[in-house]
Amino acid sequence: MPSVYLETFGCQMNELDSELVAGRLAQLGYTLTRDADAADVVLYNTCSVREQAEQKVWSRLGELRHEKARRPGMVVGVLGCMAERDGADLMKRMPVVDLMCGPGELDKLPDLLDNAVRTRGSLLAGESASLSALQGNASRRSATLAAAGDDLELLDLSRAFSPIDGDGASRRSAYVRITRGCNKFCTYCVVPFTRGAEVHRPPGHIIEECQRLADAGVVEITLLGQTVNHYRFEHGAAVTVGGMVQPQKGRTYKGAHHRDAFAGERVTTFADLLHAIHEKVPALQRLRFVTSYPRDFGDDVLEVMRDSPRICRYLHVPAQSGSDAVLARMNRGYTVGEYLEFLDRARQFLHQPEIGRPLMLSGDIIVGFPGESDEDYRGTVALLEKARYKNCFIFKYSPRPGTVAYDRIPDDVPEAVKRERNNHLLSVQAAIGHAIGQEQVGQTYPVLVEGLSQKQLKARGLSAADRKPRTIGVTIGGAAVATLPGVEARDTGHTPDPGPVQVTGRTDGDLIVHFDATSDAHARSLIGRIVPVRVESAGGLSLTGRLLDA
Numbered sequence: 001m002p003s004v005y006l007e008t009f010g011c012q013m014n015e016l017d018s019e020l021v022a023g024r025l026a027q028l029g030y031t032l033t034r035d036a037d038a039a040d041v042v043l044y045n046t047c048s049v050r051e052q053a054e055q056k057v058w059s060r061l062g063e064l065r066h067e068k069a070r071r072p073g074m075v076v077g078v079l080g081c082m083a084e085r086d087g088a089d090l091m092k093r094m095p096v097v098d099l100m101c102g103p104g105e106l107d108k109l110p111d112l113l114d115n116a117v118r119t120r121g122s123l124l125a126g127e128s129a130s131l132s133a134l135q136g137n138a139s140r141r142s143a144t145l146a147a148a149g150d151d152l153e154l155l156d157l158s159r160a161f162s163p164i165d166g167d168g169a170s171r172r173s174a175y176v177r178i179t180r181g182c183n184k185f186c187t188y189c190v191v192p193f194t195r196g197a198e199v200h201r202p203p204g205h206i207i208e209e210c211q212r213l214a215d216a217g218v219v220e221i222t223l224l225g226q227t228v229n230h231y232r233f234e235h236g237a238a239v240t241v242g243g244m245v246q247p248q249k250g251r252t253y254k255g256a257h258h259r260d261a262f263a264g265e266r267v268t269t270f271a272d273l274l275h276a277i278h279e280k281v282p283a284l285q286r287l288r289f290v291t292s293y294p295r296d297f298g299d300d301v302l303e304v305m306r307d308s309p310r311i312c313r314y315l316h317v318p319a320q321s322g323s324d325a326v327l328a329r330m331n332r333g334y335t336v337g338e339y340l341e342f343l344d345r346a347r348q349f350l351h352q353p354e355i356g357r358p359l360m361l362s363g364d365i366i367v368g369f370p371g372e373s374d375e376d377y378r379g380t381v382a383l384l385e386k387a388r389y390k391n392c393f394i395f396k397y398s399p400r401p402g403t404v405a406y407d408r409i410p411d412d413v414p415e416a417v418k419r420e421r422n423n424h425l426l427s428v429q430a431a432i433g434h435a436i437g438q439e440q441v442g443q444t445y446p447v448l449v450e451g452l453s454q455k456q457l458k459a460r461g462l463s464a465a466d467r468k469p470r471t472i473g474v475t476i477g478g479a480a481v482a483t484l485p486g487v488e489a490r491d492t493g494h495t496p497d498p499g500p501v502q503v504t505g506r507t508d509g510d511l512i513v514h515f516d517a518t519s520d521a522h523a524r525s526l527i528g529r530i531v532p533v534r535v536e537s538a539g540g541l542s543l544t545g546r547l548l549d550a
C-alpha cells in the first residue's frame with residue numbers, strides 16, 4: 001500500500017480532522033510516514049482564515065513541483081478549508097495538485113485517494129487527475145437537512161480506539177467534535193463558507209466517543225465547536241447515519257437541584273451535554289471546550305462548570321474588538337458592555353482562587369478592522385486590561401474574498417497602522433500575562449504532564465521543525481503522537497543524560513508549567529499523569545515549579 005505524509009495547518013478542528021483521516025487511512029492499509037520526501041502521497045490539510053495561512057500552503061505546493069517532476073507517480077492532495085474556498089481555481093493555479101477534498105466531504109477522501117493513486121500510475125507526468133469533493137452549493141443546507149444526510153458523522157464514528165502502546169507514551173489528551181460548521185457570519189470570516197452550516201452531533205455519539213477515549217487511556221478531552229456553547233440537539237428530528245435512522249435519547253438539565261430529573265427527551269443543551277459527559281465518564285479527569293461565543297452563554301452552563309470538579313476553569317472566549325462600532329461592523333452581535341458583563345458573571349461563578357481554582361481566560365482580537373479609529377483601538381486596549389486574559393491571540397485584519405467585509409467594507413487601515421497596533425497590543429498583553437504569572441507563584445496546582453519542555457528538546461538538538469509538531473506521521477492508538485509534544489524525542493536515538501530532565505504540563509486553567517523530573521525514565525513515567533506542582537517563578541508565557549510528592 002502507498003505511504004502517506006499528512007501535514008496540518010489551521011485550527012484544532014483541522015487537527016482533529018487530520019487525526020480522523022489518518023486513522024481511517026491506516027485502517028485501510030496505508031502506511032503513514034513522517035518523511036515527505038519519500039511519501040507516495042502528500043496531503044496538506046489547509047486553513048483559509050487569513051491570507052498568511054494560505055500563503056504557507058501555496059509555497060509548500062510550489063516546492064512540491066520539483067519533487068513531482070522527479071517522481072511523477074506521487075499524488076498530491078489539498079484537504080480542508082482552502083480546498084473548499086478555492087475550489088477549481090486552486091487546481092488551475094497549481095497543476096501539481098491531484099485531488100481536493102473540503103472539510104465537509106472528508107468521508108469521501110479514501111475513495112478519492114484510491115482513484116488518484118490508480119490514475120496517477122497510468123498518467124503522464126504533469127497531467128492532472130482532477131479529483132475533488134467539495135460541498136459547494138450544498139454548504140448552506142439547513143442544520144436539520146444537513147443532519148439528516150450527515151455522512152460526515154461516519155468519519156467521526158469510525159475513529160480508531162486501539163489500546164495504548166506498551167511504554168505508556170500514548171496520547172492522553174483528545175479532541176471530540178460536538179458541532180460542525182458555523183451560522184454566525186461574522187463579516188470578516190470564511191469559516192461559515194468553508195465549513196458550512198452548523199450541525200450538532202447527537203449527544204449519544206459524543207458521550208460514547210468520550211467513553212471509548214477514556215477506556216483507551218485518555219484523561220483530558222477538549223470538546224470542539226466554532227461556537228461550542230451554542231450546542232443544542234433537538235431529539236426526535238431523525239438523524240440518519242449510514243442509511244440508518246438513529247433515534248437519540250437524552251436528558252435535559254434542570255438546574256443544580258434537579259440533576260437527575262429527566263425532562264422528556266426533547267432537547268439536549270450544552271449544559272446538559274457537559275453534565276452528562278462529566279457524570280457518565282468518571283475516568284475522564286479533565287473536560288474542556290473551545291471556542292466559546294460571548295453570547296448564548298447561560299448561567300446553566302456556568303452552574304454545571306462550577307459544580308463539576310473535573311470540568312476545567314478555563315474559557316477561550318474571543319472578544320475580537322473593544323469598540324461597539326467595530327463589533328457592529330463585524331456582526332458579532334454583542335457590545336463591549338455585554339462582553340464584560342459576561343466575564344463578570346463567569347468570574348462570579350467560577351473564579352475561586354481560595355480553593356486553588358482561579359478562572360483563566362484567553363481571547364482573540366483582530367486589529368485594523370476597516371474603519372478602526374485610534375479611539376476604537378484604545379477601546380480594545382481598555383478591554384484587554386479589564387478582561388485580563390492569560391493569553392490572547394492577536395491578528396491583523398486580513399480581507400478574505402467572499403466575505404461581507406471584503407465585498408462591502410473597504411480595507412482602509414494602512415498596513416503600518418495595523419502592524420503598530422498589533423505590536424503594541426502584544427506588549428500590553430505580555431504585561432498582563434506576566435502579572436497573572438506572578439500571582440501564581442507560591443500556589444500548588446495539579447499539572448497534567450505533556451512531554452519534554454522546549455528547553456529540554458533544544459538541549460537535545462531537536463528544533464521545533466525536527467519535531468514537526470503539526471505533522472501526523474505516526475498514530476498510536478488511533479491518536480496522533482504529534483499532539484503530545486516531546487514524546488517523539490523517544491524516537492531520536494538520544495542516549496539519556498544523567499541528571500534532571502525538564503518536562504512541561506498544564507494546569508486546569510491551561511497555564512503552562514515546567515518542572516524537573518529526576519531522569520529520562522522518571523520523565524517518561526510522568527507523561528500523561530496529573531501531579532502536584534508548586535509554582536516557584538513566572539516568566540514570559542510559562543511558569544516554573546517543583547514537583548511535590550504525590
Ligand code: SAH
Binds near residue numbers: 191293318397
Ligand atoms: N469561532 C471562533 C473563531 C474561529 S477563527 C470565534 O468566533 O471566536 C479564529 C480567529 O481568527 C478568530 O477568533 C479571529 O480572531 C481570527 N480571524 C478570523 N477571520 C479573520 C480575518 N479575516 N482576519 C484576521 N483574523 C481573523
Ligand code: SF4
Binds near residue numbers: 182185189190191227
Ligand atoms: Fe467565524 Fe464568527 Fe463563526 Fe467564529 S463565530 S467561526 S469568527 S463566523
Ligand code: F3S
Binds near residue numbers: 010014047190
Ligand atoms: Fe482555518 Fe478552517 Fe479552522 S479556515 S481556522 S482551518 S475552520
